[in-house]
Amino acid sequence: METEPAVQDRMQAKKEVRRIKNLPTVPGIVAKISRIVENPETSVAEVGRLIAQDQVLSAKVLRMANSAFFGMSRKISSISQALVILGFEVVKGLVLTSSVFDMIQKSMAGLWEHSIGCAAASGVIAAHLGRDDAEEILVAGLLHDLGKVVLALNLPEEMRRVRERVAADDIRFYEAEGLVLDFDHAEIGQWLAEHWNLPESLAEPMRLHHRPEKAVLKPEWTAIVHVADIIVRAKGFGHAGDDIVPPLSPRAWEILGLRKTDFLPILEKLDPKLASLRDLTALN
Amino acid sequence: MAKRIAVDKARPGQILAEEITRQDGVLLAGRASEITEGLIRMLGRMNIDTVVIEEAERRTREDILGEWQAELERIGRAFRRAADSPELGALRKTLIFLSEQERDKALASLELSEPAEGGEGAAAAGEGAAARAAGAGATPGPGQTSGGGAGSAADPRPDARGKPGARRPKAAGKDR
Ligand SMILES: [Fe+2]
Numbered sequence: 436m437e438t439e440p441a442v443q444d445r446m447q448a449k450k451e452v453r454r455i456k457n458l459p460t461v462p463g464i465v466a467k468i469s470r471i472v473e474n475p476e477t478s479v480a481e482v483g484r485l486i487a488q489d490q491v492l493s494a495k496v497l498r499m500a501n502s503a504f505f506g507m508s509r510k511i512s513s514i515s516q517a518l519v520i521l522g523f524e525v526v527k528g529l530v531l532t533s534s535v536f537d538m539i540q541k542s543m544a545g546l547w548e549h550s551i552g553c554a555a556a557s558g559v560i561a562a563h564l565g566r567d568d569a570e571e572i573l574v575a576g577l578l579h580d581l582g583k584v585v586l587a588l589n590l591p592e593e594m595r596r597v598r599e600r601v602a603a604d605d606i607r608f609y610e611a612e613g614l615v616l617d618f619d620h621a622e623i624g625q626w627l628a629e630h631w632n633l634p635e636s637l638a639e640p641m642r643l644h645h646r647p648e649k650a651v652l653k654p655e656w657t658a659i660v661h662v663a664d665i666i667v668r669a670k671g672f673g674h675a676g677d678d679i680v681p682p683l684s685p686r687a688w689e690i691l692g693l694r695k696t697d698f699l700p701i702l703e704k705l706d707p708k709l710a711s712l713r714d715l716t717a718l719n
Numbered sequence: 720m721a722k723r724i725a726v727d728k729a730r731p732g733q734i735l736a737e738e739i740t741r742q743d744g745v746l747l748a749g750r751a752s753e754i755t756e757g758l759i760r761m762l763g764r765m766n767i768d769t770v771v772i773e774e775a776e777r778r779t780r781e782d783i784l785g786e787w788q789a790e791l792e793r794i795g796r797a798f799r800r801a802a803d804s805p806e807l808g809a810l811r812k813t814l815i816f817l818s819e820q821e822r823d824k825a826l827a828s829l830e831l832s833e834p835a836e837g838g839e840g841a842a843a844a845g846e847g848a849a850a851r852a853a854g855a856g857a858t859p860g861p862g863q864t865s866g867g868g869a870g871s872a873a874d875p876r877p878d879a880r881g882k883p884g885a886r887r888p889k890a891a892g893k894d895r
């Protein structure tokens with residue numbers, strides 16, 4: 436008697452996987468950028484002009500480029516300047532984030548704040564470790580929970596069941612997904628990344644930020660996003676579906692070579708950033 | 720909430736409600752950053768004569784202690800399932816240490832702003848000082864609280880550096 440409904444639930448969930456293949460389409464601007472950069476003749480200025488055509492979007496991108504994320508000493512006043520200073524991949528990540536901003540906002544209260552908090556923490560940890568790809572890792576932090584957005588917007592019924600389970604059993608969102616669905620936001624994130632042709636270096640942290648020990652392409656990126664996710668939750672900045680600090684992967688900790696005493700300098704750098712990032716909570 | 724004031728009325732510790740940029744676009748101080756002695760001196764040299772600050776909401780000593788208590792409770796709840804991890808234990812202790820620092824800073828600035836009002840205000844400031852002294856007594860120094868945390872602020876690098884540095888961040892950087 437007990438198993439019957441559970442089995443039905445699972446079958447139902449399997450069907451949902453197929454339904455979810457109707458993933459949101461990649462934002463037009465991102466598709467266009469990807470297309471024109473395939474041409475080796477394309478110049479930075481051309482990419483800049485393409486993005487700048489959409490004034491609302493470029494204003495959002497510039498706000499992020501000038502935010503506490505990057506701590507620029509000089510104001511970035513144009514997209515082409517952003518391309519030169521931050522690099523193409525980072526600007527593309529900001530364009531993508533800006534164009535799905537409304538989706539993230541609509542999906543779940545607090546998820547946008549969680550995402551920018553995780554981005555800032557990823558950047559701070561990477562910089563603390565002396566890495567020179569901190570800006571790119573920051574973008575990975577920004578997008579890590581995009582699967583939750585799709586879950587909320589495309590599968591509201593499943594989302595409701597997961598959230599009920601979180602509340603009823605006092606468990607984490609990720610654990611509840613495991614109990615209620617045949618997939619989780621990390622897998623959805625992976626499907627979305629494939630569907631949108633995102634670079635594997637962004638897809639891997641989306642898929643594995645809760646199991647960072649499985650990462651092979653860029654284990655440090657996924658490990659950093661994993662630790663950053665834990666830190667923003669511990670800070671109580673934003674909301675990611677539950678209020679429990681998730682377990683820390685010993686392997687991720689080891690990969691990064693972090694020590695317990697590293698938390699203090701990391702948090703001291705992160706706190707003022709989080710305070711001023713509250714500005715970005717309304718990106719319009 | 721935001722208020723434009725003359726630079727000579729600006730005090731260290733006030734929070735900027737608007738960024739300050741030089742005419743050529745160079746950012747001197749970002750929105751939400753704290754005014755420092757150095758910044759005030761620099762603005763003087765650059766002939767910038769007003770800034771926009773966040774008007775401080777007047778918090779009482781009870782507000783400050785109440786908020787700190789609420790933060791401690793939040794931290795306790797957030798870590799309710801993290802008991803068996805020494806790393807997460809260290810993260811929790813560090814958060815508590817920083818919340819105590821924040822509390823003491825808030826109480827100290829309360830004391831600074833209060834005496835000017837005299838009478839009742841001065842009495843409240845006295846109380847604030849007492850609370851702070853008590854707080855300081857109950858609170859071990861940074862070194863004790865976060866188990867070598869203060870030391871780490873001074874030398875977080877030596878160990879942390881060697882390993883990740885050796886990993887060569889860009890080695891796997893062949894993706895698009
Ligand atoms: Fe997640």
Ligand SMILES: [Fe+2]
Pocket residue numbers: 549553579580664675
């Ligand atoms: Fe997350």
